[in-house]
Amino acid sequence: MANPTMTLISSQTLGGTTASVTFSSIPSTYNDLKLVVSARGSAANQVLGFQIAFNGDATTNYSYTRLLGNSSTAASTRVSTTALDFGAQMDAANATASTFGSCEIYIPNYTSTGSKPFIDIDVSEQNDVTASNSAIASVAHLYRGSSGISSITLTTPSGNFVQYSDFYLYGIKNS
Amino acid sequence: MATATYTPIATQTLGSAAASITFSSIPGTYTDLRLVLTCTTSAQDEIAIQFNADTATHYSATSLGGTGVTAVSSNATTQSNIEINFTGATNTTGPALFTVDAFSYAGGTNKTVVASVANDGNGSGSVELTVGLWRSTSAITSIKVFLVNANNFNTGTIATIWGI
Numbered sequence: 319m320a321n322p323t324m325t326l327i328s329s330q331t332l333g334g335t336t337a338s339v340t341f342s343s344i345p346s347t348y349n350d351l352k353l354v355v356s357a358r359g360s361a362a363n364q365v366l367g368f369q370i371a372f373n374g375d376a377t378t379n380y381s382y383t384r385l386l387g388n389s390s391t392a393a394s395t396r397v398s399t400t401a402l403d404f405g406a407q408m409d410a411a412n413a414t415a416s417t418f419g420s421c422e423i424y425i426p427n428y429t430s431t432g433s434k435p436f437i438d439i440d441v442s443e444q445n446d447v448t449a450s451n452s453a454i455a456s457v458a459h460l461y462r463g464s465s466g467i468s469s470i471t472l473t474t475p476s477g478n479f480v481q482y483s484d485f486y487l488y489g490i491k492n493s
Numbered sequence: 494m495a496t497a498t499y500t501p502i503a504t505q506t507l508g509s510a511a512a513s514i515t516f517s518s519i520p521g522t523y524t525d526l527r528l529v530l531t532c533t534t535s536a537q538d539e540i541a542i543q544f545n546a547d548t549a550t551h552y553s554a555t556s557l558g559g560t561g562v563t564a565v566s567s568n569a570t571t572q573s574n575i576e577i578n579f580t581g582a583t584n585t586t587g588p589a590l591f592t593v594d595a596f597s598y599a600g601g602t603n604k605t606v607v608a609s610v611a612n613d614g615n616g617s618g619s620v621e622l623t624v625g626l627w628r629s630t631s632a633i634t635s636i637k638v639f640l641v642n643a644n645n646f647n648t649g650t651i652a653t654i655w656g657i
Contacts, residue, residue, distance in 0.1 A: 321500065323499050323500065323501055323655075324498055324499030349504075349653070350529065381613050381614075381615040381616065382613055383559060383560075383561045383612075383613045383618050383619060383620045384559060384620065385557065385558065385559030385564055385620045385621070385622075386559075386564075387564075392557070392564035392566075393559075393563070393564050394558075394559025394560055394561055394562060394563055394564045394620070395559075395561060395562075396561030396562070396613075396616070396618075398615050398616040399615060399616070424529075424590070424592070426529055426531045426590055426651070427531050427588075427651055432588065433587050433588060434588075435531065435587070435588050435589050435590040435611045435612070435613065436590060436611060437590055437592070437609055437610075437611035437620070439609070456559075456609065456620050456621075456622055457611075457620060458589075458590075458610065458611035458612055458613040458618060458619065458620035459611065459613060460587065460611075460613040460614065460615055460618075462615065490499050490655075491501060492501045492504040492651075492653040492655075493501050493504055
């Protein structure tokens with residue numbers, strides 16, 4: 319029987335605030351990556367997207383298509399040829415106190431030198447009757463970088479990730 | 494300490510184009526199954542799955558998708574397969590990601606699956622979630638993944654199934 323192959327590569331639980339979190343020196347010995355995030359931003363927003371970048375690549379190699387339900391409407395939007403992949407999101411300072419957004423990002427075949435599709439599902443539930451203050455989203459991302467992924471950086475567009483935000487990166491093998 | 498999970502059952506990387514990918518002899522020793530497919534196809538098409546070679550109309554599905562412009566939902570009942578990309582067709586050049594989670598697959602009740610699609614084409618494409626039902630009380634022992642309109646998965650397509 320094959321062995322279980324989901325392995326924690328690294329985790330970070332913030333002891334204070336920080337504007338970005340980086341997983342570097344990601345080994346190439348897995349097939350897929352799973353990144354699990356529980357985070358809250360300090361900026362004065364209800365819900366706030368955070369940026370995903372690979373290998374320090376700040377060029378326009380990113381695009382994403384989002385499906386969003388915000389307790390009021392369901393909608394879909396797209397961003398193409400961008401350096402700023404803000405597809406994933408979290409709770410922010412205007413959200414109900416002590417609530418954190420949850421996000422799971424799955425990146426298959428991350429060592430590929432071709433384009434890399436990946437998906438995230440993120441949720442922000444705030445027990446808030448105001449329409450659009452809570453959100454659930456699924457986002458199809460595409461990273462057109464030509465190198466395997468060796469680092470992942472998550473960055474807030476304004477403010478910081480707050481204390482107790484958690485970030486877990488897992489490697490998954492297929493054999 | 495909890496038992497580790499994500500045990501690989503099988504993986505297939507296509508060395509040549511293929512009309513379908515089948516995982517057979519799936520052991521009943523896990524709780525759930527997870528299938529991950531990264532592919533391009535020879536022509537735009539829809540991806541579907543069947544269990545245990547059952548081609549009868551025992552399947553249904555409801556989807557929620559985004560086109561980048563609008564959110565759409567649709568369903569199909571009494572089908573011969575579960576289609577997992579109602580909202581947008583497969584891509585012929587850039588790879589797309591498809592996942593299928595089958596819950597309690599070895600149990601004696603009807604089987605529910607959740608599928609996701611990440612098919613962004615940098616200016617086109619779709620994102621989608623689908624819930625599927627296979628009205629069978631048999632344990633899932635094989636899964637066939639195929640294209641509804643008889644096109645091919647291209648060389649380099651990767652499909653893996655894990656036991657959870």
